[in-house]
Amino acid sequence: MDTFVTWLQATRLSQAIVYNTWIWPACETLHFIGLALVIGIVGFFDLRLIGFFRRVSVNAARELMPFAIAGFALNLSTGLVFLIGHPEQYAHNIAFWYKVGSLALAGLNAAIFETWVGARTVHVGAGDDTPLSAKAFGVVSIAAWFSVLVWGRMLPFVGNAF
């Protein structure tokens, strides 16, 4: 790990990120905008799965998902910029690994939902309640995404990396 961190820090890309003073704040700003898109749109769908917004059909509630995916793509790319720029800040920071774990949980949850439960909830129309399994996936998703947010924001304060 440390060999990789040292190698990454020495790359031109990493140094360019660190030496251009505007890159970091610009990526942070985009990271926060992407965060809002993911939380808002995924959160809305999750709340429908849990049983709120019942007058909206599950299928209709997921129609905004491309914006969440765009927000996630934005955050994945800006997140990579942070990692490449200052890998030493993250490699040994427990908050970062909690964040990665929460991301993995959110991703795994979504993948299982899509392949297993998703097909059944497609038919949950306006006014209908969702099956218990769908509610469980909604709860895990919303908890995992807020956990990603919380550990990301806590990064500079946990451990001594920053």
Place this chain on the structure above:
Amino acid sequence: MMAWLEGTGLATWVRESPSLWAYPTILTLHTVGLGIVVGASAVVDFRLLGFARRVRLIDLSPLFGMMAWAFLLNATTGILLFIADATTKSRQPVFYVKLSLIFVALWCTFATRRIIREGNPAPGAESAPSKGGRLAVLSLLLWAGAITAGRLMAYL
């Protein structure tokens, strides 16, 4: 006035307490609130722009209640973050830019809510009123601007 604010016990605790429950948690809650306010707002705005037309605008009404609670959280945590560093923050032009953007964005949110309540759209696929579309673009830009100004407070 700013120096007095900064010297109060509460401000000193926010700024100097080594506890994760002080500054770090307050800042994190401010980000949680941001995600809910701007995210819920974006859901309404994208719908007004014509996406997810099968969702009736009126059925999105509960989002405004969530925005209100999250905004209250951010006003509270925002005041705490401000008093902890009042002398510096009160002299930052970008702080006033952020506040102004938030006030106009709030006006947008209230105007949007009024349109949705009065519009009472019929079931099925109706197109968004064009005034709503303009408000939606304005709202998205203002919130993105407020986020940018907020983030830049750490740098300017």
